[in-house]
Every structure is written in structure tokens, then in C-alpha cells.
Amino acid sequence: xxxxxxxxxxxxxxxxxxxxxxxxxxxxxxxxxxxxxxxxxxxxxxxxxxxxxxxxxxxxxxxxxxxxxxxxxxxxxxxxxxxxxxxxxxxxxxxxxxxxxxxxxxxxxxxxxxxxxxxxxxxxxxxxxxxxxxxxxxxxxxxxxxxxxxxxxxxxxxxxxxxxxxxxxxxxxxxxxxxxxxxxxxxxxxxxxxxxxxxxxxxxxxxxxxxxxxxxxxxxxxxxxxxxxxxxxxxxxxxxxxxxxxxxxxxxxxxxxxxxxxxxxxxxxxxxxxxxxxxxxxxxxxxxxxxxxxxxxxxxxxxxxxxxxxxxxxxxxxxxxxxxxxxxxxxxxxxxxxxxxxxxxxxxxxxxxxxxxxxxxxxxx
Ligand code: SPD
Numbered sequence: 001x002x003x004x005x006x007x008x009x010x011x012x013x014x015x016x017x018x019x020x021x022x023x024x025x026x027x028x029x030x031x032x033x034x035x036x037x038x039x040x041x042x043x044x045x046x047x048x049x050x051x052x053x054x055x056x057x058x059x060x061x062x063x064x065x066x067x068x069x070x071x072x073x074x075x076x077x078x079x080x081x082x083x084x085x086x087x088x089x090x091x092x093x094x095x096x097x098x099x100x101x102x103x104x105x106x107x108x109x110x111x112x113x114x115x116x117x118x119x120x121x122x123x124x125x126x127x128x129x130x131x132x133x134x135x136x137x138x139x140x141x142x143x144x145x146x147x148x149x150x151x152x153x154x155x156x157x158x159x160x161x162x163x164x165x166x167x168x169x170x171x172x173x174x175x176x177x178x179x180x181x182x183x184x185x186x187x188x189x190x191x192x193x194x195x196x197x198x199x200x201x202x203x204x205x206x207x208x209x210x211x212x213x214x215x216x217x218x219x220x221x222x223x224x225x226x227x228x229x230x231x232x233x234x235x236x237x238x239x240x241x242x243x244x245x246x247x248x249x250x251x252x253x254x255x256x257x258x259x260x261x262x263x264x265x266x267x268x269x270x271x272x273x274x275x276x277x278x279x280x281x282x283x284x285x286x287x288x289x290x291x292x293x294x295x296x297x298x299x300x301x302x303x304x305x306x307x308x309x310x311x312x313x314x315x316x317x318x319x320x321x322x323x324x325x326x327x328x329x330x331x332x333x334x335x336x337x338x339x340x341x342x343x344x345x346x347x348x349x350x351x352x353x354x355x356x357x358x359x360x361x362x363x364x365x
Contacts, residue, residue: 028076028077028286029076031064031075032055033058036303036309037055038302077291085120107300112314132272134239137236137237137261144235146171153264159235160189168235173217173235176238180354184341186208199353226249241309245308267340269341297315304316309330
């Protein structure tokens with residue numbers, strides 16, 4: 001009787017263990033940018049596959065990179081920008097993709113694949129493009145008119161000239177808290193190579209930011225979406241789709257606040273965010289299922305319709321709302337595209353220098 005009890009107990013324990021393992025197998029950990037997925041994307045995947053998704057968000061490449069380089073991030077699918085992806089591949093952070101598990105790969109735009117491949121992942125071995133966009137200026141024309149006396153913003157002068165931003169200070173100006181994107185924006189504005197890592201160039205970018213620092217309300221990489229829509233700030237330097245989401249939110253809330261997004265005439269930085277699997281991912285099978293699901297044209301189009309960033313899926317275009325594909329702020333014309341520059345990821349020493357400089361800029365000292 002006693003022996004039988006032990007056996008039963010062992011069997012029960014093994015059963016519990018098996019269920020736990022099975023349950024773990026059914027959990028997928030995804031780490032994506034904030035405001036970067038449609039409201040039902042994850043729920044629909046869970047319904048279709050029975051896989052539970054733990055979905056976490058970040059709003060800077062630096063945050064994602066710190067987790068990946070530390071190892072054992074616990075994530076199965078992550079979304080780095082292509083410039084960071086390139087150096088993370090070199091650091092051995094990702095696993096090569098098995099294309100046989102991604103039959104929907106065929107839907108990707110070959111031209112975009114080649115461009116991001118040539119720039120950061122030759123042969124597209126480790127990742128595929130999710131969304132892309134520009135870094136420009138979102139603003140509230142009514143408030144800007146009152147503060148600055150102009151009908152529209154079309155130049156970086158609005159935020160980089162101390163006398164202009166000082167006038168906008170009263171209605172609130174935010175910048176992205178993203179040194180590897182904001183320093184290149186300042187360098188580009190100054191007519192220097194946006195990827196310069198020369199000490200004297202970085203110093204000029206730092207001086208420019210310090211000259212306007214007293215007029216910057218805050219640095220943040222996602223809060224501006226609601227602040228602009230609510231009228232709490234009047235100008236935000238941010239990501240194209242996020243600023244378009246802000247515009248849409250203001251519209252849905254009854255148009256009390258009207259917003260615009262501009263890619264300044266001097267040009268702007270572009271980014272391509274990529275989907276990849278960390279080398280130490282625990283649920284690789286589910287990662288492939290989720291990635292292939294994302295590659296379905298209707299799924300990807302629904303994401304673009306919600307987040308207002310163009311995607312890398314050519315077959316998805318017919319399913320994207322016409323109001324989005326025809327909006328030049330979201331899908332820029334070839335003429336505007338020619339003015340966009342790719343943001344490069346600095347190597348280690350320059351990265352350290354940029355981070356140090358950014359801390360100084362943010363503290364204003
Ligand atoms: N809310 C989603 C924003 C996505 C921005 N990705 C930006 C990458 C910049 N290198």
C-alpha cells in the first residue's frame with residue numbers, strides 16, 4: 001500500500017511535470033517595439049495555434065541590445081533595427097533562419113530584402129524586414145502658428161535653431177531619447193556625414209543640442225504619441241508611423257487637435273526594423289510559426305493599417321488601406337526618398353562617445 005502510494009505519487013508528479021513542459025512549449029516570448037502591432041494580431045495567432053504569447057515591448061534599440069548581449073533574454077522573437085542587427089549578427093546573437101519553415105517568405109519585397117541584406121545581413125540569413133519609416137517632425141499647426149508665426153514646418157531649422165525652438169518651448173517640444181538616431185540628425189543638419197564618428201564632428205552635434213537644450217521639454221521615444229494627440233506638446237521629433245498614429249488618435253477624438261507630420265526638406269534618417277530569432281531562444285518552433293504568420297499578406301497589412309508604418313511585404317500592399325498607401329508622409333515619393341539617409345550603427349568606441357555625449361545633452365550640463 002505504502003509502495004503503491006509512492007508509485008502513484010511519482011506518476012502524478014511526472015504527469016504534472018509533463019504538463020508543465022507541454023505548457024512551456026506552448027508559450028512564445030516576443031519582444032517588439034511599442035505601438036508596433038495591430039490590436040488583434042497576437043490574439044488571432046493564439047486562437048489559430050493554441051500557442052500563448054507573452055508580448056513585451058521596448059522603445060529603443062539600446063534597451064533591446066543590452067538584453068541580447070547579456071544573453072538568456074528569454075525572448076524567442078525580437079525586432080532590432082537593421083543597423084543594430086548588423087553588429088549583433090557579428091556578436092553571434094542570432095540563429096540562421098531555416099527558410100523551409102517560412103513558406104510565406106515569398107511574400108517579401110525582393111528589392112527591400114536586397115537593400116537591407118546588402119546593408120546589414122548579406123543573403124538575408126538572419127532576419128526579414130517588418131516595418132520601416134523615417135524620423136521627422138510631428139506638429140500641431142495651430143499651436144506652431146501661434147508660437148512661431150508660420151503655417152507649416154518644413155525644415156529642421158524649426159527645432160535646431162535656438163531662436164525658433166525657444167519660441168516653441170511654451171507649447172512643448174520633445175525629442176526621441178535615441179542617441180544613435182538624434183546625433184546623426186544633428187550631424188546631417190550641420191552638413192556633416194550623418195555617420196561621422198570624428199571627435200570634432202560629434203562635438204559639433206553635442207554643442208548644437210546643448211544650445212537648444214533649455215527649450216526641449218523632454219526626451220522620450222513613445223510618450224509623444226499621446227502627448228501630441230492630447231495637445232500637451234506642440235512639436236515632436238519622432239518616428240513617422242508613431243506621429244501618424246498620433247494624428248489618427250487626435251482625429252478619432254473629435255479633431256479638437258489637428259496634427260501634421262513632415263519629412264524636413266534637408267532630409268531625414270530612415271530605419272528598417274527586422275524580425276529575428278535569438279540564438280538561445282527556447283521555443284524556436286513557435287518562433288517560426290509566429291514569423292510565418294506575420295509574413296501572411298493580410299496579417300501584415302492589418303498591422304500597417306493599425307500602426308501606419310510601411311511594411312516589407314509586397315503581397316500585403318493590396319490589403320493596405322488606400323488612405324495609407326497614398327499618404328506621402330507614410331509612403332514617401334521617390335523624390336523625398338532620395339533625401340533620406342540610412343542610419344548607421346557606430347562601432348564600439350564611437351558608440352561609447354555618443355552615449356556619454358547624450359547623457360551630457362540630456363542633463364544639459
Ligand atoms: N513605435 C514603433 C517605432 C519603431 C521605430 N523603430 C525605430 C528604429 C530606429 N532605428
